[in-house]
Amino acid sequence: MHETPILFGPDEHLLGVITAPQVSPPVPVGCLLMNAGVVHRIGPHRLNVKVARALAARGVVSLRMDLSGLGDSEPARGGGNYRDQAVEDVQAAMDFLERAQGLRRFVVVGICSGAVNAYWTALADSRIVGLLMFDGFAYPTAKTALVRRWTSLHHMSWPQLAGQAWSLARRFITRAHDGEGPDSASASPKQPSREEFRTAMDTLVARGVSVYLVYSHAIKAHNYAGQLRDAFRGASFLRTIRYDYIPHIDHTVTPIAAQREFVETISGWVADVIAVSPQRAPSRTL
Amino acid sequence: MGRSLGAGVFGHAVGMIPFQFGSPGRRLFGIYHPHDQRAGLASAVLLCNPFGQEAVRVHRFFRVLAQRLSRGAVDVLRFDAFGTGDSMGDDEDGDIDGWCLDLRNAHMELVRRSGAARVTWLGARLGARLALRACRPLDNPAQRLLLWDPVLDGAAYLETLRLKHVEALEKSYGPFGPDWRRRLAEDADAFAGEALGFALSPLLRRQLDALDFESATPPPGVDIHVIGNPTDTLLQAWLRGSRERGRPVQFAPLVHNFDWTAEEALNTALVPAEPLQRFMSMLAD
Numbered sequence A: 001m002h003e004t005p006i007l008f009g010p011d012e013h014l015l016g017v018i019t020a021p022q023v024s025p026p027v028p029v030g031c032l033l034m035n036a037g038v039v040h041r042i043g044p045h046r047l048n049v050k051v052a053r054a055l056a057a058r059g060v061v062s063l064r065m066d067l068s069g070l071g072d073s074e075p076a077r078g079g080g081n082y083r084d085q086a087v088e089d090v091q092a093a094m095d096f097l098e099r100a101q102g103l104r105r106f107v108v109v110g111i112c113s114g115a116v117n118a119y120w121t122a123l124a125d126s127r128i129v130g131l132l133m134f135d136g137f138a139y140p141t142a143k144t145a146l147v148r149r150w151t152s153l154h155h156m157s158w159p160q161l162a163g164q165a166w167s168l169a170r171r172f173i174t175r176a177h178d179g180e181g182p183d184s185a186s187a188s189p190k191q192p193s194r195e196e197f198r199t200a201m202d203t204l205v206a207r208g209v210s211v212y213l214v215y216s217h218a219i220k221a222h223n224y225a226g227q228l229r230d231a232f233r234g235a236s237f238l239r240t241i242r243y244d245y246i247p248h249i250d251h252t253v254t255p256i257a258a259q260r261e262f263v264e265t266i267s268g269w270v271a272d273v274i275a276v277s278p279q280r281a282p283s284r285t286l
Numbered sequence B: 001m002g003r004s005l006g007a008g009v010f011g012h013a014v015g016m017i018p019f020q021f022g023s024p025g026r027r028l029f030g031i032y033h034p035h036d037q038r039a040g041l042a043s044a045v046l047l048c049n050p051f052g053q054e055a056v057r058v059h060r061f062f063r064v065l066a067q068r069l070s071r072g073a074v075d076v077l078r079f080d081a082f083g084t085g086d087s088m089g090d091d092e093d094g095d096i097d098g099w100c101l102d103l104r105n106a107h108m109e110l111v112r113r114s115g116a117a118r119v120t121w122l123g124a125r126l127g128a129r130l131a132l133r134a135c136r137p138l139d140n141p142a143q144r145l146l147l148w149d150p151v152l153d154g155a156a157y158l159e160t161l162r163l164k165h166v167e168a169l170e171k172s173y174g175p176f177g178p179d180w181r182r183r184l185a186e187d188a189d190a191f192a193g194e195a196l197g198f199a200l201s202p203l204l205r206r207q208l209d210a211l212d213f214e215s216a217t218p219p220p221g222v223d224i225h226v227i228g229n230p231t232d233t234l235l236q237a238w239l240r241g242s243r244e245r246g247r248p249v250q251f252a253p254l255v256h257n258f259d260w261t262a263e264e265a266l267n268t269a270l271v272p273a274e275p276l277q278r279f280m281s282m283l284a285d
Helices: A044-057 A082-101 A113-124 A142-154 A158-178 A194-206 A227-231 A256-276 B053-070 B096-114 B126-134 B154-173 B180-186 B202-209 B233-244 B273-283
Strands: A002-008 A014-020 A029-033 A062-065 A105-111 A128-134 A210-216 A242-246 B002-004 B017-021 B028-033 B043-048 B074-080 B119-124 B144-148 B223-228 B250-253
Touching (some): A002 A082, A002 B017, A014 A044, A014 A082, A029 A044, A029 A082, A029 A256, A044 A062, A044 A105, A082 A105, A105 A113, A113 A128, A113 A194, A142 A227, A210 A256, A242 A256, B028 B053, B028 B096, B043 B126, B053 B074, B053 B119, B053 B273, B074 B096, B096 B126, B096 B202, B119 B273, B126 B144, B154 B180, B154 B202, B223 B273
Parallel strands (some): A105 A128, A128 A210, A210 A242, B119 B144, B144 B223, B223 B250
Antiparallel strands (some): A002 A014, B017 B028, B028 B074
């Protein structure tokens, strides 16, 4: 395995590190890793580095990168919005790997906000053949709210329970007046609606993109196995994609044991996707 | 468009140069920020990272500081020690002696690239303690050390890491998780092998445990400035001890709300204004 820092992009304003296996030639599909939140390209707890090196051991070239204005990358010169710029940045990474490594198909792996950027890129560029979203968009259900309440109540003393009961009663009354549903509390205004997400998943599946949606335990957003199936009951994409809820892994994958499991799971899935990926040469945009 | 930048690639066409240096078995990642050539070179600065999550927390601060200094007359080198950041090695490969060696190699790389006659090391937390220890055996050492909130008591630091690790677990998994607090109180070895998502080898723990207050002796012939909280009693005692040993250290009080050892999910990288201004004024000349 060897690593090479690069500057790339239209103004060479993006910074990344290529991790390549010793084997030559490497497998013909590359992997892209990016920022989670504002943590620079190494990822929370250096997870991107660990995933990149595990992938190299499986013969896969990867590029971990800072998006424009994050980590060590300069802001982009254009005045585009954040989402479009993120897609352009990841596309610039693919362009670079195509020229430097001859790679024309890619798997994109994102954690948290990285999952969101990976999602938009996968929809915009047909070179993406695999999409992994760790703690991406969450769609709480009525059961999510119940699990949250039960978890809280289960650990309370009697005085705390009494206070909670009063608080719940007040909130119930307020919600009834406001018409708020039980599962709308965690919805981000930036995330696609359920219908938009369902359509996007159908589109990716129809294109042959392998999708893996992984969720850690998040008490408000995703807190039980099968939540995704409940949120999209009957959706055809559920028969094709892989979905896992892993309650013993936290959002930033803090315990070392959890990191080992995470790295093994992610790198194994990427290797599987590459093994079944068709040997076609897709066009750049859709 | 794009360039790969291996060791030995020089050039001032871009604002920063990412590269690798060090021996084949110990390749280190660095980013060199060459000064603005219109300003002429005045000095060079080597930035020394703290440990683990603290290094993640300070990354953006060091980047902004490096960028601002290099817009003037100062060359700056940032780097990741072995087993950290983008450098080779796993978490468990990191140890104090090796990191001191990395620091000296980074210093020589900075001198080689910049040609600067005057070099300052700025170390934060454990990076400050490493700087104190590593600057002695060099032929052409740094002329000045700036030590920001240095770790003076390694054993106490390990205890802080254990406590912060449990706080991070509680924050990540919720307060109703396993009995972490009880294990922390009853078992001195609990959570000793990891700290906020970064592994500590038994060797590193032993080395940190041995970093006592008394052994933090200021080296002779180096201008040392400590930047820290004036209410830090351990720091003040160390400053007094240094004076009594005839190795006076200058103290610059700096109170800030930058929580070094925190795991606050993903959106907490900070560039606190006052430390930035303070270090700019100390380093930009």
